[in-house]
């Protein structure tokens with residue numbers, strides 16, 4: 001805990017040190033972890049190839065730092081408190097000692113099934129403690145986990161399994177979500193029809209629903225651990241060995257596997273967790289994300305547990321059994337730090353303050369926001385009604401690729417400003433570049449958000465395709481990591497994220513590539529061409545608007561629209577289902593055939609009156625027709 005920053009001047013001081021001498025800065029932080037062998041060099045890097053290595057030749061196992069290291073100091077303290085979907089079901093508390101035993105036992109179980117160092121394991125599970133146990137068991141034996149959010153379709157799941165050639169899938173029979181019971185194992189079975197690499201499927205019995213078990217391949221979790229020892233010696237990993245792959249959307253059609261490695265990720269997630277949330281021993285911390293996203297990786301499991309925190313895992317949804325569920329959980333477990341997404345805040349705001357009234361919320365000290373820009377109205381509602389005006393809000397900007405929080409207030413240390421992520425964390429060297437790559441220095445500037453120096457938890461590659469990593473992040477602006485976000489640095493030097501400047505949209509805090517959604521739409525046999533854009537959505541932040549050219553012969557518009565939405569649900573999952581589909585006779589194109597998305601974005605946002613000059617288009621006449629159709 002010696003690395004905790006307590007004041008604004010302390011932050012400034014640490015930030016300066018981290019820039020002037022990054023090696024000494026990070027070596028000091030890394031010193032408080034358990035290494036089997038110390039590193040030879042703190043960092044080696046170039047952003048050209050790119051090639052980044054932290055704590056070169058250091059040897060460790062991240063689970064020794066999460067579990068073994070805490071056994072004697074806080075073995076009986078809660079590591080994970082699991083709150084089930086149904087409030088009438090008992091919650092489960094796992095102490096560090098219990099978690100250690102369960103992880104070791106499951107590590108032995110997967111090892112017995114032939115999973116070892118470097119093997120890829122897909123985890124496709126609901127929010128149950130076993131999801132965290134599975135992650136840590138993989139890390140324990142040196143296997144690379146790749147969690148696929150359990151809302152993704154069989155098709156999306158099989159793509160990811162095939163891309164990383166996973167040897168094992170860990171799943172559950174079903175998933176309780178609100179008043180629904182969702183099949184999970186059935187989706188895995190369907191996905192596996194298209195995958196050859198998977199040898200074993202381990203399924204946790206959660207809902208008790210009927211599932212098929214394929215002989216020789218499938219085994220129940222409880223059978224896999226039956227009689228298995230709870231003692232396990234962790235595999236020795238190199239700092240730069242892969243810890244996990246997490247697939248995320250980009251501007252091109254196929255999601256890419258972002259690769260994180262052991263040493264740097266460990267140091268940065270723990271450091272950022274402690275400083276951003278100002279976690280004190282004994283506090284109860286709750287992040288409402290799903291472990292299927294990076295937030296769940298870094299700030300439900302790795303960061304908090306590395307820091308010896310008590311981390312809550314919630315299986316359900318904010319509105320079940322009613323819109324007061326989050327607040328009921330905060331009171332029940334006396335939550336001190338609460339971390340959620342603006343989309344959840346806006347959804348709950350829509351219910352008014354009545355659902356909050358039965359709850360005290362007096363244990364709360366810090367509120368967090370992540371995943372998308374938080375609008376000022378939601379910020380104030382969160383601040384006033386949940387934080388009762390006394391909890392600092394940490395608006396945390398980061399990405400799957402950054403591994404950890406990059407720009408954020410440190411709770412109670414950095415003065416906040418609504419809708420501003422404020423200042424970079426120590427070690428994060430931001431620059432703002434204009435479209436030509438010139439650095440915009442000083443304050444009151446706006447441009448592309450880039451980073452000019454490596455940080456320990458940055459992505460190392462995109463799985464199986466290093467060139468893609470180079471092209472996507474390191475080529476737009478040579479020698480810089482390009483985030484894909486636009487940003488403003490205001491007169492006080494504070495950063496405000498303006499949203500994506502590429503073809504990525506952010507729906508309820510989930511990243512979607514427009515090309516990915518278009519590819520799915522184009523799978524419908526009647527679709528000729530499509531263009532997808534984001535538009536402002538009151539709750540989701542951005543909604544998905546699809547303009548589609550169809551062969552209408554013998555078909556009703558209404559029927560086709562429904563089928564197109566269903567096609568996307570089937571190919572990607574419900575999170576990518578377009579909110580609006582408009583059938584159009586043509587798409588506005590330049591003379592070289594490029595779709596003018598700028599025009600479509602304006603029409604989708606209801607701003608069709610301000611399109612500017614469209615006379616240079618190849619087919620300007622189509623714009624009027626689209627505008628009329630959009631207003632219907």
Ligand code: PRX
Nearest residue numbers: 370371372373395396397398399400497511
């Ligand atoms: O556009 C930014 C937005 O989410 C993107 C990253 O998405 P993902 O990799 O799924 O990770 C989300 C959780 C870390 C960013 O490029 N974003 C994330 N946090 C914020 C944000 N936009 C504005 N403010 C934030 N606090």
